[in-house]
Amino acid sequence: MTADARGAVTFRFGGREVRGREGDTIAMALWAAGEPVLRRSSSLGAPRGLFCNMGVCYECLVAVDGRTVRACTTVVREGMQVEPGGRP
Amino acid sequence: MTDARVLDADVGVVGAGPAGMVASARLAAAGLSVVVLDEGQRAGGQIFRQLPGGAPHPARGAEPPSHARGDTLLAAFADRDVTLRRGATVWDARPGRLWFEQDGASWLLRCRRIVLAPGAYDRCVPFPGWTLPGVVTAGALQVMVRGFGVVPGQRALVAGSGPLLLPTVTALTGAGVEVVAALEASSRWRALRALGGVLGNGGRRREAAWYARRLLGAGVRLRWGWTVFACEGDGRVQRAVIGKVDRDGRPRRDTARTIEVDVVGAGFGLVPSIELGLRLGCAARFVAARGGHCLVVDGAQRTSVPEVLAAGEICGVGGAEVAMAEGDVVAGTILHELRGIAPPAAAGRRAAAERRAADRLLAAFAPLPGLHELATPATIVCRCEDVTLQQARDAAALHGTSARAIKLGCRAGMGPCQARICGPSLQALAAGRPDQPMDLPVVQLPVRPVTTATILAAPAG
Numbered sequence: 001m002t003a004d005a006r007g008a009v010t011f012r013f014g015g016r017e018v019r020g021r022e023g024d025t026i027a028m029a030l031w032a033a034g035e036p037v038l039r040r041s042s043s044l045g046a047p048r049g050l051f052c053n054m055g056v057c058y059e060c061l062v063a064v065d066g067r068t069v070r071a072c073t074t075v076v077r078e079g080m081q082v083e084p085g086g087r088p
Numbered sequence: 089m090t091d092a093r094v095l096d097a098d099v100g101v102v103g104a105g106p107a108g109m110v111a112s113a114r115l116a117a118a119g120l121s122v123v124v125l126d127e128g129q130r131a132g133g134q135i136f137r138q139l140p141g142g143a144p145h146p147a148r149g150a151e152p153p154s155h156a157r158g159d160t161l162l163a164a165f166a167d168r169d170v171t172l173r174r175g176a177t178v179w180d181a182r183p184g185r186l187w188f189e190q191d192g193a194s195w196l197l198r199c200r201r202i203v204l205a206p207g208a209y210d211r212c213v214p215f216p217g218w219t220l221p222g223v224v225t226a227g228a229l230q231v232m233v234r235g236f237g238v239v240p241g242q243r244a245l246v247a248g249s250g251p252l253l254l255p256t257v258t259a260l261t262g263a264g265v266e267v268v269a270a271l272e273a274s275s276r277w278r279a280l281r282a283l284g285g286v287l288g289n290g291g292r293r294r295e296a297a298w299y300a301r302r303l304l305g306a307g308v309r310l311r312w313g314w315t316v317f318a319c320e321g322d323g324r325v326q327r328a329v330i331g332k333v334d335r336d337g338r339p340r341r342d343t344a345r346t347i348e349v350d351v352v353g354a355g356f357g358l359v360p361s362i363e364l365g366l367r368l369g370c371a372a373r374f375v376a377a378r379g380g381h382c383l384v385v386d387g388a389q390r391t392s393v394p395e396v397l398a399a400g401e402i403c404g405v406g407g408a409e410v411a412m413a414e415g416d417v418v419a420g421t422i423l424h425e426l427r428g429i430a431p432p433a434a435a436g437r438r439a440a441a442e443r444r445a446a447d448r449l450l451a452a453f454a455p456l457p458g459l460h461e462l463a464t465p466a467t468i469v470c471r472c473e474d475v476t477l478q479q480a481r482d483a484a485a486l487h488g489t490s491a492r493a494i495k496l497g498c499r500a501g502m503g504p505c506q507a508r509i510c511g512p513s514l515q516a517l518a519a520g521r522p523d524q525p526m527d528l529p530v531v532q533l534p535v536r537p538v539t540t541a542t543i544l545a546a547p548a549g
Contacts, residue, residue, distance in 0.1 A: 004237070005142035023140025025131075028236045036221040036324055042503070043474040047323050049221030051471070051509075053228030054134060054175075055127050056209045056361075058504035058537065059471060067192075067539075073127060073175065 011080035013062075025031045027053065027060050027071035038062055038071055039085040061085035091312075093195050097171070098125040098185045099422060100199035102364060103179055104156070106408040107205035107400030109165045110415030111422075116168040118423050123197055124443050125176040125188050131165055132158060133207055134227060135408045137235040139173020144237050150262040152255060152298050154291060154408065161412070179542070181368050185549040190539040194545040201395050201422050204365055205415065208358035208379060208401035211455065212509050213248075214469045214477070214517070215462035217319030217328075218354065226256040226355025233259040240265060240349030245328045246359035247271040247316035248355040250453040251407070253311075254299045256353055261306035266293060268347050269311065270303075270535060273333055273356065275455050276312035282452030289445045291409065294501050317344055323493040325352055337456025357404045357453055359512050365402060366531040369393050374525035377447065377454040378404030380512055381528055387436055388421040389414055397421060406446035413439035457522030460513060469517055472503020480518035489519035491527035504537045 006021040013030060020029025027050045030038065038050040038060050052061040053072045060071035062085040073084075099115050101108045104126035112122045124131075126444055139145060144239040160357025173190055180187040186197040205323030207344050210225035217223065222241070232238045244265050246256050249272055257270045272279075286292045303310060317329040317339055331343040360382045362372055371384040382404035389397050399418045400411030418440045420431030420456035463469065465478035491514070494500060500514055501507030507514070511529055516522040534543060 002145045004144045007142075018501065021140075021143070023143060024236060024238075025129075028232065028238050031232070031240070032238050038221075041219070041474050042472070046219065046470070046474075047221050048219060049324075050224055050228060052209060052225050053231040054209060056505065057225075057471070057509045061504070075129065075130075 009076045011076050011078070011082060012082050013082045024076050025072050026062060026064075026074050026080075026082055029035055029076050030071065041071050093290055093545075095123055095195065095197045096212050097121045097197065097199045098426065099123075099201045099203060100125065100197045101203040101205060102186065103133065103205035103207055103400070104128065104131040104165075104172055105205060105207045105400065105411065106135060106161065107411035107415035107418070108133070108203065109161050110412045111203050111399060111418040112170045113165045113168045114416065114419035115422060116170045118427065118429070120422070120426065123171045123173060123199070125173050125178055125186065125197065127175065127177055129174050131137070132162055134231070136162060138162065138220070139235065150258070152258070153294050157408070157412070163396075177538055178364060179534050180546070181364050181369065181535070182549065183368065183393060185283040187546050188264055192542075194542040195545070196547040196549060198549070200426065201397060202368070203418055204391070204396065204398040204402050205400045205411070206361040206364060206402055207371045208360050208405050209508065210355040211357045211512050213357045213377065213459045213462060213513055214510075215316060215318055215465055216467050217325070218322075219468050219471055220319050220321055220325045221323065222321065222325035222350060223319050223352045223354065226252055226353040227345060229246065229256050229351070229353040230259050239263045241349075242266060243268050243349045243351070245269050245316060245330070245347065245349045245352045246305050247272070247273075247314075247330070247352070248357070248454070249273045250357040251449065252353070252358070254303075256355070257308055257310075258299065258302045261302070261308060264467050265351075266351055267306065267308045267315075269330055270308050271314040271316065271330060271455055272310055272312050272334065273315040273459060274312065275335055278335070279452045282449045286449060291448070292445065294451060298367070299336075310436055315339070315459065315462070316352065317341075319352055322436045325349065325486045328352055333456070334458060336458035338458030338461050356459065357455060358401065359508070360401045360403070360405055362402055362462045363506075363529070363535050364528065365396075365398060367535050368396050370396060370398070372528060375404055376525070377450045378406065380526070387419045387440070388431070390421060405450065406443055410439070410442045410446045452520045457516070460517050460522045461518060461525065469502035469514060470503065472505050473499045475500040477517055480514060481520075484518040489515070489521065491515045492530060494518045506532070506537070
């Protein structure tokens with residue numbers, strides 16, 4: 001492996017500070033930070049996380065600035081406020 | 089304001105994977121204006137994944153020989169005057185019109201020809217614990233490693249069926265992950281029949297040899313006739329129960345054993361992404377070994393709808409070689425129709441030959457009906473709506489066994505994934521008819537979930 005030449009991107013997930021890397025999606029930054037749980041399921045409230053990683057399954061829904069987005073298709077930005085998702 | 093959100097082009101291409109890239113690069117080289125819409129952040133599709141700039145690159149030789157074609161293709165694509173719209177979600181279409189959302193804005197692309205090359209996604213078979221965080225699709229693991237340079241975990245289980253299990257395993261071992269078990273549900277006996285499709289084709293022969301060497305080097309043995317029975321853990325996956333299946337995929341419970349893992353990738357083949365084709369009114373047919381419902385095309389890759397063409401997985405799962413060959417045929421057809429240039433006969437022959445080879449190989453991995461016995465009554469079948477197998481069965485008993493009746497009876501398939509994940513197995517599970525083709529999905533607007541604002545702001549076609 002070559003060295004990682006990307007800059008750090010710091011954002012918040014549910015109040016916790018997370019350091020990702022430029023070009024990461026929210027889902028990849030959180031997975032790399034050891035956080036696979038992204039939301040609770042709609043009626044059972046069970047923990048759910050990334051599943052398809054290509055924008056198809058909508059399991060990784062999170063809220064960014066009040067908007068529901070897919071964590072696997074949304075790239076992290078410095079200072080982004082991400083909250084665990086609910087339903088769209 | 090609205091005018092600024094309308095684009096015009098000769099050709100609108102959906103998908104920047106192998107099929108879309110080949111078609112658009114050739115069309116642009118001939119002077120046509122081409123706009124490519126893709127949901128990803130970079131061209132390449134799911135197979136020719138590109139890492140973000142500056143991300144750590146794996147050592148040379150970590151990718152199978154066929155992926156070298158991706159580098160050539162990406163370079164050719166980047167050289168051409170093709171407009172690539174990244175992060176674009178197409179949510180409605182009719183001939184000559186594609187509506188899409190990009191960065192929260194609502195766009196309309198007007199074009200003389202539509203090329204559908206949206207690819208495919210993992211086929212999921214529900215099993216107890218498949219909703220636990222840490223259990224993902226096989227494709228998700230490949231995207232993680234090959235698309236983002238993320239190491240998925242320390243101890244992985246890869247289970248499912250089909251040729252894509254191999255690049256999933258090699259991506260993991262290349263990233264330093266210990267692959268505790270690699271399980272192919274299909275039997276070795278069944279796979280032997282596919283050997284004709286592999287050995288008759290030089291490229292596929294080299295590819296198979298490369299995988300064999302990589303697995304041997306990493307000390308991973310692919311176990312035929314095995315699969316994942318269940319995943320367990322407290323809030324995330326910590327253990328997996330694995331075991332043997334019979335020739336039809338039925339779990340042999342007496343063979344079950346538990347292994348410790350921190351990540352699981354499951355993929356039972358692929359499902360063609362046909363919903364835009366259905367929205368456009370294109371004829372479809374069911375071919376089990378090609379992943380289920382796929383669009384019907386003629387030898388020139390024309391669908392049943394005038395001015396709408398299709399290439400690659402949407403015409404039936406076949407892999408990148410098929411997709412590239414069919415993308416080439418698409419370009420030839422459009423150049424013939426719009427520019428009067430006679431299409432080369434060799435392109436059509438090559439695409440047909442690639443398709444035949446892929447069909448022979450994939451016949452060994454057609455979905456096994458017995459795998460539907462992995463789910464118990466309490467297993468979630470629809471992840472979006474938290475619907476259990478028992479609830480889906482009750483709905484089928486009460487309302488009928490059509491896909492529509494099951495959906496209306498228990499809400500399975502009504503969530504944001506629009507039945508892409510549960511659909512391929514829901515009817516078989518709920519109605520207890522694993523051997524029959526499922527109903528053609530009913531496509532509703534928007535074809536992909538987009539905001540109401542996007543729909544309201546959509547420019548009239």
